[in-house]
Amino acid sequence: MGTQAIRPARITAVLPNSIAEEIGFEPGDALVAINGQKPRDLIDYRFLCADEDLSLEVLDGHGKTHRVEIEKDIDEDLGLEFETALFDGLMQCNNACPFCFIDQQPPGKRGTLYLKDDDYRLSFLYGSYLTLTNLLPQEWERIAQLRLSPLYVSVHATEPEVRSRLLKNARAGQILAQLAWFQEQRLQIHAQVVVCPGINDGDHLQTTLRDLARFHEGEIPAVASAAVVPVGLTRFRPPGDELSPVSPAQAQQVIAQVQAFQADCQQRFGTNFVWLADEWFLIAQQNVPTESHYEDYPQLGNGVGSIRQFLKAFEQSAAALLPTAVSPPRTLTWVVGNAVEHAFQPMVDRLNRVEGLTVRLAALASDYWGRDLTVTGLLTGHDLLLALSDLPSDPSQPHPLGDALLLPSVMLKPSDSGDPQATLFLDDMSVAEVSQRLGCPILPVDDTDALIMACCGELPQQPFADLQPAAGYWAPN
Structure with a gap:
């Protein structure tokens, strides 16, 4: 069960043009109580904030307590984001499912x-x-x-x-x-x-x-x-x-x-x-x-249906964004789990009809997990290094992987430190480390629009290119 000790809700972001920004909330502040009640989670916060008149107890980043009175439209959002949805701790599982x-x-x-x-x-x-x-x-x-x-x-x-x-x-x-x-x-x-x-x-x-x-x-x-x-x-x-x-x-x-x-x-x-x-x-x-x-x-x-939905989204993105040619020409390697190799091949064929663009599909099993058939989200840094480090060289390419590696962000999670440069695979290996050891830029992409923009946009110059925290699951299993 959760700790049941309700901690002040630490604020991580204040949305632009919101009530909270107008009042002067800042990241690092903490919400203690709303109309005298301590919210135990995001559900309480939303329920209590639905009122028109709010009296907030707030702890600023220096530990000083403030009381803030707000009049607003009913159900109007304050514009705050928190470091966790659970202010009283996580309710943990008491089962022992062998397949967990x-x-x-x-x-x-x-x-x-x-x-x-x-x-x-x-x-x-x-x-x-x-x-x-x-x-x-x-x-x-x-x-x-x-x-x-x-x-x-x-x-x-x-x-x-x-x-x-x-x-x-x-x-x-x-x-x-x-x-x-x-x-x-x-x-x-x-x-x-x-x-x-x-x-x-x-x-x-x-x-x-x-x-x-x-x-x-x-x-x-x-x-x-x-x-x-x-x-x-x-x-x-x-x-x-x-x-x-x-x-x-x-x-x-x-x-x-x-x-x-x-x-x-x-x-x-x-x-x-x-x-x-x-x-x-x-x-x-x-x-x-x-x-x-x-x-x-x-x-x-x-x-x-995630595969079918992804194929449809790709068709829509390709119709709207995919050019007839790219310049300069480039070769990219797209990493996916081998479970979707057959389903994804038509998309690779469509990308390769763009003049100057070559996309090669690297459909990998997971040696790390010991799986013959691997969904994309389970691939680890270990798997990428094992499968991609010793590819045969291509005299026409500066690197066996081409100009960059396309990496589905479903493989990645932010590190416990929150440092985007330390975004990690499930084996705790960072994307930066994998990029450096492969000697190839890595482009994490989180949806079909991002996939096409990565294929057709400006090529990265560094081994590790502008990684942002994964925005969501862009690809199916």
């Missing part, structure tokens, strides 16, 4: 990699998944009172014994009663099921999907959607975990099973309701479905 990625990492890396959150507030604010096993009665009451909906819930199985086995927590067996609570409260969740072969697949998966579909009835379905995701395993996972990776044959079976269930849901509800993560199709070596299949992309955060 946090426990499948090597020891000794930066501390933030090992935080196992199971916090309903992050679920509401940012769409992260929680299990509901950590919630105290007062937290359930708060969810109902503030109408915190939808939440995102890791269900995995609805049979009590199967779910308790997966989560290693006896309380995990209460999931059907908890779903009934959401139904009674007229609140919603989006569910995910991580399929572990031999444990919750086959008939167990069918039972889980049927149970979840029962809560899709009514004017406000308690379960708005469900995603089926293949388990992801690394070589660092705990010994004796009973888990095995999904094989191509198993992926084909799950695809067929879920697609049959989707057809039934289309007849019953007029929607697919349950969705397959893109990775199933990659493992099975099948094409991802067409755009119309994904409706309004209700499970995009689970990698459901």
Whole structure:
């Protein structure tokens, strides 16, 4: 659970032309209370700031307390950003799921990699998944009172014994009663099921999907959607975990099973309701479905439709931004996980039709994680150095990688220090170090517009070129 000690909310940014800027707030100030109440998180802050008359207790960067009175329009935002959304600390997970990625990492890396959150507030604010096993009665009451909906819930199985086995927590067996609570409260969740072969697949998966579909009835379905995701395993996972990776044959079976269930849901509800993560199709070596299949992309955060959405975004960016020629001519290497090699090849072909532009796709597996099929976001600095350091030389190029390396920012996270020059891969290696050791400029890009601008804009001159913190997930798994 969180520390429950509510700390002053440290301000990191003041938005231009905002009420906060007009009053004189500065980064480094801290918000202590609003109308006499200490906000425990960003949810409280937004709720309390919805009033027209505010009395703020503020601690400035020198430790001096100020009281600020504000009159504003109702629901008008103050224009403050904070270093964290949780002022009273993170609610951490009390389960021991053997497939948890946090426990499948090597020891000794930066501390933030090992935080196992199971916090309903992050679920509401940012769409992260929680299990509901950590919630105290007062937290359930708060969810109902503030109408915190939808939440995102890791269900995995609805049979009590199967779910308790997966989560290693006896309380995990209460999931059907908890779903009934959401139904009674007229609140919603989006569910995910991580399929572990031999444990919750086959008939167990069918039972889980049927149970979840029962809560899709009514004017406000308690379960708005469900995603089926293949388990992801690394070589660092705990010994004796009973888990095995999904094989191509198993992926084909799950695809067929879920697609049959989707057809039934289309007849019953007029929607697919349950969705397959893109990775199933990659493992099975099948094409991802067409755009119309994904409706309004209700499970995009689970990698459901992210490839198809990215391909569409690329088409739009190419139509608007891609020139017929570039000068001077340049050769670029685009690094992705080998899971998307086939899906991305048409985009590479389109880029290479630009006169003077050569883009080579480096589709890599992850030696670091021990994965034969690797999603882009899991590639590490170790993987790049291993795969790209000893490429054969090309007499026509100043460097085997060409003029620069295009790097999806989904691979990167800011360091704990916040220094943009220390932006890190999951193995704690910095982009600056990888760039220097490869002897090639690196261009992190965070969406399809940035990809095309990096391909066609001014070439970098330094081994490490103007890295900014990753702005978001630009590419699918």
